[in-house]
Amino acid sequence: MKPADKQAYxxxxxxxxxxxxxxxxxxxxxxxxMALIVVAVIVAMSIVLGAEQGPKAxxxxxxxxxxxEWYFFFLFELLRVIKPPELVxxxxxxxxxxxxALLLLLPFYDRRPERRPGRRPIATTAGLxxxxxxxxxxxxxxxxxxxxxxxxxxxxxxxxxxxxxxxTGCLACHKLGENGNDGPGTELTHIAQLIPRAxxxxxxxxxxxxxxxxxxxPPKKLNELADFLASLD
Amino acid sequence: xxxxxxxPAPLRKPAKPxxxxxxxxxxxxxxxxxPPERPSDAQxxxxxxxxxxxxxxxxxDQRTAASGLLTGMLYRKVPKGxxxxxxxxxxxxxxxxxxxxxxxxxxxxxxxxxxxxxxSITHINNDVFLGQFVHGMHKWGSSVMVILIFLHMxxxxxxGAYKYPRELNWVIGVVLLILTMTMAFTxxxxxxxxxxxxASVVGININGTGPVVGPYLSDxxxxxxxxxxxxxxxFYAVHMLLIPGAIIALIGAHLYLVAKLGTTAPPWLxxxxxxxxxPVSQLDAGVEGDGAPPAR
Ligand code: HEM
Numbered sequence: 001m002k003p004a005d006k007q008a009y010x011x012x013x014x015x016x017x018x019x020x021x022x023x024x025x026x027x028x029x030x031x032x033x034m035a036l037i038v039v040a041v042i043v044a045m046s047i048v049l050g051a052e053q054g055p056k057a058x059x060x061x062x063x064x065x066x067x068x069e070w071y072f073f074f075l076f077e078l079l080r081v082i083k084p085p086e087l088v089x090x091x092x093x094x095x096x097x098x099x100x101a102l103l104l105l106l107p108f109y110d111r112r113p114e115r116r117p118g119r120r121p122i123a124t125t126a127g128l129x130x131x132x133x134x135x136x137x138x139x140x141x142x143x144x145x146x147x148x149x150x151x152x153x154x155x156x157x158x159x160x161x162x163x164x165x166x167x168t169g170c171l172a173c174h175k176l177g178e179n180g181n182d183g184p185g186t187e188l189t190h191i192a193q194l195i196p197r198a199x200x201x202x203x204x205x206x207x208x209x210x211x212x213x214x215x216x217x218p219p220k221k222l223n224e225l226a227d228f229l230a231s232l233d
Numbered sequence: 234x235x236x237x238x239x240x241p242a243p244l245r246k247p248a249k250p251x252x253x254x255x256x257x258x259x260x261x262x263x264x265x266x267x268p269p270e271r272p273s274d275a276q277x278x279x280x281x282x283x284x285x286x287x288x289x290x291x292x293x294d295q296r297t298a299a300s301g302l303l304t305g306m307l308y309r310k311v312p313k314g315x316x317x318x319x320x321x322x323x324x325x326x327x328x329x330x331x332x333x334x335x336x337x338x339x340x341x342x343x344x345x346x347x348x349x350x351x352x353s354i355t356h357i358n359n360d361v362f363l364g365q366f367v368h369g370m371h372k373w374g375s376s377v378m379v380i381l382i383f384l385h386m387x388x389x390x391x392x393g394a395y396k397y398p399r400e401l402n403w404v405i406g407v408v409l410l411i412l413t414m415t416m417a418f419t420x421x422x423x424x425x426x427x428x429x430x431x432a433s434v435v436g437i438n439i440n441g442t443g444p445v446v447g448p449y450l451s452d453x454x455x456x457x458x459x460x461x462x463x464x465x466x467x468f469y470a471v472h473m474l475l476i477p478g479a480i481i482a483l484i485g486a487h488l489y490l491v492a493k494l495g496t497t498a499p500p501w502l503x504x505x506x507x508x509x510x511x512p513v514s515q516l517d518a519g520v521e522g523d524g525a526p527p528a529r
Contacts, residue, residue: 001397009397015504016312017495022246024307027315034320035327042331042377046369051358056351057430059460068432069421071379071414079439093443104407106390107400115393115500127390169431210438212431 005113059216067172073141074134079184079210080144081137088184088209144181152177154228161228164221168214176232185211190232197230241287244300246308312498318392319496321385326484328378332416333477335371343423345469347462350425375417382413394497402490405483412480419472422465433468434460 001009021027068076075096082091110123117124150171154162165171165188171180175187191200204225207213214222272280294300311319342361344353357364386406389395395403422433437460441451456463 006397012504013312013495013498015506016314016498016502017310019313019504020310020315020498022308023311027311027319028307030317030320031323034317034324038324038327038377038381039331042328042370042374045373045377046366049369049373051365051369051372053351053354053358053424054426054428057347057425057427059430067428068436069375069417071376071417072436075439089442089444089447092439093447097443100407100411103410104404107395107397107403110396113396115396115497117391117393117500120393123393124391127387131387207438209442210435212434212438 001111001113009113060218070138070142074137077137077141077144080140080181081183083183085209091184092210150176150179152179154231158228158231161224161226164217164225165228168217168225173211188229188232192230192233197226200229201226241290244290244303244307246304306492309492309495311496312502314499314502315496316499318388321381321388322491325378325381325385326488328374328381329480329484331374332371332378335367335374336473336477338367339371340473345423345466347425347465350423350465354424354426375420378413379417382410386410392497393500399490399494399497402487402494405487405490409480409483409487412476412483416472416476416480419468419476422468423472425465433464437464 078091078095079088082088082095110120112120114120150162150166152162165176170176170185170188173183173185174180175182175189177189180188186194195203201222203211204217204222205213205215217225290300339357342353342357342364344350354368357368359365389403389406418433418436421429423429437451437454440454441447443450452458454464454467455461456467
């Protein structure tokens with residue numbers, strides 16, 4: 001903004017302010033009404049939706065859904081859109097960091113004096129697109145829960161391992177046959193073609209990348225799980 | 234009785250010059266000269282009682298000179314066209330206050346230890362008077378605050394309110410947004426149930442994939458190589474002390490700038506220039522004459 005534009009803005013603002021109303025009581029009244037609505041909504045949500053506890057946290061357990069709070073869904077979904085392992089850091093940290101930097105520096109690269117949304121086509125479009133993208137990713141995250149069964153037919157001796165996979169929430173991140181989310185983890189449908197049993201077991205124990213480590217599962221369950229996955233070729 | 238007279242004198246709207254309402258809002262009460270006739274004791278007592286608030290305020294004001302600041306704040310003008318969209322910022326502030334108050338009550342009963350955290354939440358929910366209600370307000374209040382902060386940001390974005398001279402306030406706002414999301418992330422682990430536990434494991438791992446600093450960041454968040462008891466203690470301290478302190482300080486700075494710069498008018502409004510071609514600098518010299526110094 002050129003100094004003349006700044007001066008013009010300040011003068012314009014002074015004029016509009018002269019025509020305005022005092023903060024108290026006019027703005028204060030609106031703010032208070034809004035504050036009441038906010039508190040009423042929170043109270044209503046608390047009464048209707050409550051604050052139920054889930055089962056106690058347990059690293060050795062076999063039933064959980066690793067889902068973040070809903071307003072982080074869009075970040076998690078980003079991982080599903082961008083899957084190749086070498087690009088994962090981009091999705092997890094890169095894109096959010098770049099977006100935050102763009103947001104933070106906005107006043108320093110958008111320096112034109114124009115403020116009307118209709119006359120700032122680039123800014124307005126970018127803003128609307130961001131809202132649509134976040135809403136869409138949130139919707140994907142909300143509907144893509146963790147399935148609770150695997151429809152795949154398996155030999156009876158692998159049933160136990162299949163149950164461990166279902167109960168340990170692997171499907172939140174891995175696709176297996178017709179079930180599970182396709183990403184951010186590798187598809188497990190034919191995992192035995194890709195890596196041997198020992199590597200599968202090691203992956204489950206160390207938890208590569210963003211995958212949690214499952215080393216605290218009972219050894220019996222780990223073995224059943226590895227047997228099952230190693231049979232998928 | 235006029236409504237205005239309920240407001241203690243030092244906080245009343247400053248009188249316009251030329252409008253002679255002697256002493257209104259000007260002289261501190263204890264400098265007033267009392268009338269010569271002698272009122273009864275009861276009358277005097279009553280009078281003292283009604284003047285007490287004004288006396289106290291005048292006492293504070295003599296020492297702090299705060300009333301000028303306060304009346305300046307309260308009676309400053311908000312520009313023409315200020316509408317309901319402008320309440321989103323204070324709505325966010327209000328949601329934050331709700332989080333603070335309910336959070337303090339939760340902290341009275343919560344135990345940040347991996348072995349006892351879960352049980353202490355059960356205790357809050359089942360035994361503490363209104364415990365589940367307050368817990369629920371805190372839990373859902375976080376969603377409400379996140380929604381409001383995004384709406385407020387959208388408002389300032391589409392109205393172009395981040396432009397000169399309010400750039401710095403936008404920057405502070407973005408930092409507040411990041412801090413608010415960090416609050417949500419660290420708070421999610423505290424109930425220590427399955428959902429929150431595993432989501433936090435994944436969340437920390439996500440941080441760990443970052444280039445260069447990632448592994449250090451995830452080690453810092455976990456408070457060590459293993460996710461466990463130390464992690465909970467660390468999240469608790471960050472959620473309870475570190476970030477709330479930073480948020481409160483930054484909200485203070487944010488609101489200071491709002492008061493100093495004023496809020497924008499809706500971008501589609503244009504100021505009407507007066508028909509007579511008077512330079513704007515003369516307009517400032519009190520044509521409207523509310524006696525206030527040219528507000529900035
Ligand atoms: C804890 C969070 C926040 C609180 C309590 C808060 C509070 C407020 C309040 C009360 C106002 C006065 C005008 C209004 O309500 O619209 C305001 C203005 C403003 N806020 Fe925030 N805010 C917060 C976060 C943010 C964020 C995330 C941004 C943007 C990134 C932001 C940017 C601004 C700007 C640019 C203004 C000036 C608007 C104008 O003059 O029209 N704030 N804020």
